[in-house]
Amino acid sequence: MSYSSIEELFDQFDQKKVLILGDVMIDSYLWGGVDRISPEAPVPIVSVGSREKRLGGAANVALNIQSLGAEPILVAVVGDDQDGRDFFEVLDEQNLDAEGIVVDQDRVTTIKHRIIAGDQHLLRVDQEDDSPVSTEVEDEIIARAKALMSDVQVIVFEDYDKGALTPRIISEVIDEAERLGIPTIVDPKKRNFLAYNKATIFKPNLKELKEGLKIDIDKNIMADVEKGAADLCSKMNLKGALITLSEHGMYLAYEGNGTHVPAHIRKIMDVSGAGDTVVSVASLCLASNTNSSFLVNLSNLAGGLVCESVGVVPIDKKRLLSEAIEKQLSI
Numbered sequence: 001m002s003y004s005s006i007e008e009l010f011d012q013f014d015q016k017k018v019l020i021l022g023d024v025m026i027d028s029y030l031w032g033g034v035d036r037i038s039p040e041a042p043v044p045i046v047s048v049g050s051r052e053k054r055l056g057g058a059a060n061v062a063l064n065i066q067s068l069g070a071e072p073i074l075v076a077v078v079g080d081d082q083d084g085r086d087f088f089e090v091l092d093e094q095n096l097d098a099e100g101i102v103v104d105q106d107r108v109t110t111i112k113h114r115i116i117a118g119d120q121h122l123l124r125v126d127q128e129d130d131s132p133v134s135t136e137v138e139d140e141i142i143a144r145a146k147a148l149m150s151d152v153q154v155i156v157f158e159d160y161d162k163g164a165l166t167p168r169i170i171s172e173v174i175d176e177a178e179r180l181g182i183p184t185i186v187d188p189k190k191r192n193f194l195a196y197n198k199a200t201i202f203k204p205n206l207k208e209l210k211e212g213l214k215i216d217i218d219k220n221i222m223a224d225v226e227k228g229a230a231d232l233c234s235k236m237n238l239k240g241a242l243i244t245l246s247e248h249g250m251y252l253a254y255e256g257n258g259t260h261v262p263a264h265i266r267k268i269m270d271v272s273g274a275g276d277t278v279v280s281v282a283s284l285c286l287a288s289n290t291n292s293s294f295l296v297n298l299s300n301l302a303g304g305l306v307c308e309s310v311g312v313v314p315i316d317k318k319r320l321l322s323e324a325i326e327k328q329l330s331i
Helices: 006-015 058-067 082-093 135-148 167-180 206-213 222-236 274-287 292-306 317-326
Strands: 017-022 024-037 044-057 071-079 101-104 111-117 120-127 154-158 184-187 240-244 250-254 257-261
Touching (some): 017 274, 024 071, 024 082, 044 058, 044 111, 058 071, 154 167, 154 274, 167 184, 206 222, 206 240, 222 240, 222 257, 257 292, 274 292
Parallel strands (some): 017 071, 024 111
Antiparallel strands (some): 250 257
């Protein structure tokens, strides 16, 4: 589909619905200051000034989709515990629907506690159960996904290797999406890396690509990256592979065409959640049938923007639009 302007494209994001499947979590923050070292051990003492709980993982993708104006529909699993109840509370505070959230009596809710002093990330403490969900929970996740996907324009798999996505869930949802003509985009991790056969776009970083295909790639040699992306598309029957290259930007191989875009120079404060933002923007471009060059350029721009903030934050639509216009991205 052609658009007369970037503003027109951004306006029609508001008409999209996006189904997001994957691992959700709480990002917990303790913010404070440090003015002395503990007498008990050579570690800083943080005087806590504030506490905050944010939505993380696939739920942060939902926040990014919402921030871009589209409607996110989240399918995921949490535990029957206080952190799970906190997750529902924060979900409600953010005006996100909980219809697709499965409560598993046998799991703990994933939570990442981050301790931050000023702009310095001092420590992270994780609580999680990363074992694959049971057959019964698989059944429930698949049933909810199929029931909710009938009127969406794109499906995002946000895989953090926490067990909510299994080869069976992945296969059945992709098959149903293919039957309905709904494109799929994947943000993978190691365990299920090769399970996403027939996805539309697969978005690993370079480390994940190297480990997944068991090959060596020099990110300074674009011919290596291009061959790796082509091999990935061939091996997994993908339409496209979007490879994130950190300071070297991104490379998209899509239906036989390749596009490399360099990273923009920014003051990087925190890379947490940048991948969530990239897959969110790419998914809406995919749902909107933009050209592949615009998809990778806008996704690259968005990923850099969120790295300028401390902590996991969703993209600012107005700022992204402003920078896209300023940089004259070709629509």
